Amino acid sequence: MAQIEFIDALSLEEGAREAAELFEATFGSKPAGVWDAPGRVNVIGEHTDYNEGLCLPIALPHRTFIALSPREDTKVRVISTLSGGVVAEADLDGLEPGGVEGWAAYPVGVAWAMRERGGFGESADADGADGANADGADSAEGAEKKVVRGFDAAFSSCVPLGGGLSSSAAMTCSTALALDDVYGLGLGDTDEGRVTLVRMAVASENEMAGAATGGLDQSASLRCQAGKALLLDCNPDLSALDSVSQQDFDLDSLGLELLVLDTQAPHSLNDGQYAARRRVCEESAEALGVRSLRVLADRVNALPVTERAVAVDALIARLESEEAQMRVRHVITEIGRVTEFVEAFKARDVKRAGELMNSSHNSLRDDYEVTVPQLDVAVDVARAGGAYGARMTGGGFGGSIIALVDKGQAAILAQKIADEFESRGWNAPRALAVVASAPAERVR
Ligand code: ADP
Ligand code: MG
Numbered sequence: 001m002a003q004i005e006f007i008d009a010l011s012l013e014e015g016a017r018e019a020a021e022l023f024e025a026t027f028g029s030k031p032a033g034v035w036d037a038p039g040r041v042n043v044i045g046e047h048t049d050y051n052e053g054l055c056l057p058i059a060l061p062h063r064t065f066i067a068l069s070p071r072e073d074t075k076v077r078v079i080s081t082l083s084g085g086v087v088a089e090a091d092l093d094g095l096e097p098g099g100v101e102g103w104a105a106y107p108v109g110v111a112w113a114m115r116e117r118g119g120f121g122e123s124a125d126a127d128g129a130d131g132a133n134a135d136g137a138d139s140a141e142g143a144e145k146k147v148v149r150g151f152d153a154a155f156s157s158c159v160p161l162g163g164g165l166s167s168s169a170a171m172t173c174s175t176a177l178a179l180d181d182v183y184g185l186g187l188g189d190t191d192e193g194r195v196t197l198v199r200m201a202v203a204s205e206n207e208m209a210g211a212a213t214g215g216l217d218q219s220a221s222l223r224c225q226a227g228k229a230l231l232l233d234c235n236p237d238l239s240a241l242d243s244v245s246q247q248d249f250d251l252d253s254l255g256l257e258l259l260v261l262d263t264q265a266p267h268s269l270n271d272g273q274y275a276a277r278r279r280v281c282e283e284s285a286e287a288l289g290v291r292s293l294r295v296l297a298d299r300v301n302a303l304p305v306t307e308r309a310v311a312v313d314a315l316i317a318r319l320e321s322e323e324a325q326m327r328v329r330h331v332i333t334e335i336g337r338v339t340e341f342v343e344a345f346k347a348r349d350v351k352r353a354g355e356l357m358n359s360s361h362n363s364l365r366d367d368y369e370v371t372v373p374q375l376d377v378a379v380d381v382a383r384a385g386g387a388y389g390a391r392m393t394g395g396g397f398g399g400s401i402i403a404l405v406d407k408g409q410a411a412i413l414a415q416k417i418a419d420e421f422e423s424r425g426w427n428a429p430r431a432l433a434v435v436a437s438a439p440a441e442r443v444r
Contacts, residue, residue, distance in 0.1 A: 019034055040224065042056065113208070118148075153178070375396065381420050
């Protein structure tokens with residue numbers, strides 16, 4: 001049987017060097033600086049972010065590095081260690097949503113969003129209503145208006161692409177922080193400012209790259225702390241301060257490890273399925289007379305645990321289609337599981353935390369129907385192999401699983417999963433050893 005491959009995280013020095021060297025080789029000068037942003041893994045709370053719910057991501061040690069210099073004009077040139085030596089070019093001037101092809105849409109879209117959605121464009125305050133300028137970042141009388149212009153950038157990364165670990169957010173968030181820094185916006189220095197950067201990164205993915213994403217990934221990449229899991233409340237009425245709380249997530253002190261395993265399952269119809277799930281949630285909320293499914297989740301989860309299942313059944317009975325009933329049951333119960341998981345972890349009740357991870361996966365498999373055989377089999381092998389809990393993580397339809405295991409067990413378990421995949425003739429999975437890591441930062 002073939003030995004499982006572990007994807008090592010680039011050290012900050014290695015990653016920064018790779019990005020800076022690619023920059024110099026491509027653009028013939030040294031970059032103004034190097035920044036990085038992490039991929040993320042969501043511990044629990046899946047498909048809840050776009051329902052104004054709760055989720056609990058950690059930042060990965062695996063990161064995307066960007067070496068960047070600002071430009072005087074509005075041109076953008078980007079290259080990646082993964083772009084086959086090809087430089088992609090765009091011009092921010094007159095750029096429309098969806099106007100950039102391929103991977104370059106992610107970084108170009110961030111600068112575009114800062115100008116068009118963040119109030120950092122050339123035209124005086126035309127679009128500033130939604131922006132950080134208007135929020136008071138630079139409202140002093142006579143102060144110079146902050147403007148984001150073009151840039152040259154080179155990326156290097158060790159976040160697996162399309163593995164459900166948010167390489168896209170690692171790219172947009174590292175770009176957002178780099179632009180914030182070189183254009184002096186000052187948003188990266190505070191958690192509140194970072195919320196604006198999250199919005200810009202989301203806008204890039206939604207509007208320029210055409211990827212539906214609800215904010216979990218970008219919040220994780222910009223707002224997680226080392227050693228902590230980020231309890232993120234996606235209710236948009238909350239202030240930046242009230243929307244997150246940092247939860248201790250020091251697995252080592254509990255004698256635990258978290259295995260992350262990218263199944264490398266071929267992605268199937270991902271985008272259409274995600275949009276369809278979102279639509280059913282929105283339509284169901286409307287049919288049930290609430291702004292979002294979060295409202296219902298709060299009602300149900302205010303009840304004692306033993307009464308919740310009956311309450312959920314009564315609620316969803318009002319929906320006509322069985323499909324909608326299943327989707328809504330997942331969202332409501334999943335939001336409750338996040339709160340329960342946080343409480344279990346605080347009480348150092350690892351067994352209960354693991355059970356909640358298992359319930360989360362089963363709900364995603366049976367009610368939300370976003371798993372594929374590779375995810376289910378990997379989870380089954382992990383559970384049989386002694387994991388406290390195992391679940392798919394990310395949007396589903398391929399991607400990764402996580403398993404909470406005793407220290408020293410992650411590599412053994414990963415090998416068991418790889419053996420099972422090999423015997424079924426599936427792609428070889430890849431594993432990552434992870435600890436809760438730092439948010440997007442400047443490296444040099
Ligand atoms: P995930 O975010 O789960 O990894 P996505 O489909 O959302 O998957 O994003 C993956 C896409 O992001 C890639 O197809 C590519 O367009 C872009 N991307 C991410 N990281 C890089 C990189 N280092 N170099 C080039 N493109 C990248
Ligand atoms: Mg993504």
